[in-house]
Amino acid sequence: MSDPAETAPLLKSVETTSEWSADRIRASKRWITIEPVIFTALIAYGTIGTLRTEYIRMLVAESFGVNGTGLQPNCSVNQSDPQYKLQEEIQSQTSLSVMYLQLCSAFLNIFSAPVLSSWSDRSGRKGVLFLAALGIFVNCIMYLVVTTFSLSQYLLFIGETVQGLTGSLILIVAASLAYIADITTKKKRLFRFVIIDTTLFFAIGLSQVLMGYIVRDYGYMPPFAAVSAALAVALLYIVLPPCLIETRRCSEEESSAFANELSIMMKRIILLMRVTEGSRHIILVLLTMIGFFTTLMFQGSITIAVLLGMGSPFCWSTVTVGIYTAVTLMTCCLGLLVGGVTLPLCLKEHWILYICCFSSAAAYLVTGIAPSTLFLFVGSAIGCLRTLTGPVVRAVMSKAVMEQEQGVVFAIIGVIESVAGFGSPLLLGSLFAATVETYGGSLSFYFLAGVNVIPITLIFILHIITVRSKNQESKNVQTSQEEKPNDKVL
16 A cells, blocks of 8 residues: 555645635636636737747848848758858847847846736736736737838837836736636646646647748738737726626725835745745745746757758758647647646646656657657657646645735746746757757757756655655654543543
8 A cells, every 4th residue: 555645745735714705706607717818918929929030030131132031941051152151140140139139028027027926916917917918919019010111120129128017928827827826726726727828838839830821921910910909809808897807806905105015025025935834935946946947948949849850851841840839839738638637636746747757858859869750740749748847836836825925926937937938049059059060959859858857856855845744744643642542641
């Protein structure tokens, strides 16, 4: 018979005695709540991410006197050919220009997202969601105007700045997860988090497939106009009370000056990790680091897999690139749904996390040794469970904190994953560029497979803490039972 400590949850749920308001009860009975907002925002975010690179690449190519729309990767070009050198220069400058735009938004939302998400614990979720969606909407409008009227690309920094100051995708996801935490019980929370992550991958994967064809046939104006209109509808959905119900209300006592509010929020972010009861602070840090390394590996892996596929011997076209990206994200959706529903029925969190890491390592090994395109797609299928780590980590952390800490903990998770998502392409891209001539890019995927040792080690530490905590509780119960008869004799 197995030790009950082996099947204990990673972290005990924090029980609260607060009663749900009537609004939260009404919202909890709805199957569809925040999903339309996050789906629309993710479609728009994915569209910006895809078309931004293509548009900047076209502008850089035209600055060199090359037709940017017809510039395609050459599979077996002679590296001494001047055209090859020109293409490399275009790729380099495009990478730098896109990086500057990403930096503008990424650095700002790393600071704005946790403050605004924490604010939602006190002032409500809808206002923060509206602000984040509005920032993405403004950025879409800027891209629409610049691409339609061929304005200076430097105007794009305006939209990226607004999107960064309003929290961007980090705040959308954090506020959405906090909203779900408000209206679900702890037993049902993991499933709803899985739905959120499935929506994320499905929305971005859908945009990857469609946008390439639309831009090729109709230009940049239609996709940006479409997502701008969709975001306008999403903003209306947030505002109208019958559509989205507010789950947290701000009392007059909680309505304070912004400077005081900001101070309170920053203190709450710092104090979150100071709770040592049950080793909560250690476990929260370990879970956060697991999420960091998972995002670090996955985000950059798609980019370098595309680079691998565009070279010899695969020689992918832009259509194949889009299909591969979509298949990778859709298999992650399938893994999230199937694994997220079935695995929790028979396994505890730490065993699910182990399986996710092994799925990740196997996927990267298969990709590294792949001799054909078919093997690359097989590698994507094998890694279908690697993204399940995210909702599992968030669910455990959500159950470990108080209701008024939900926004803070999701903001911290979002910031850590955002840093990992931004640094991953830089780290793996540099490794790929340095080794592509000698190892054909495969070494990058062997590196990714090896990195899985780190989260596996962190999960093992969590496992040990859980076992020791359970054993200590059993000893305390046994000791108290043995002392009771003595007390009666006395």
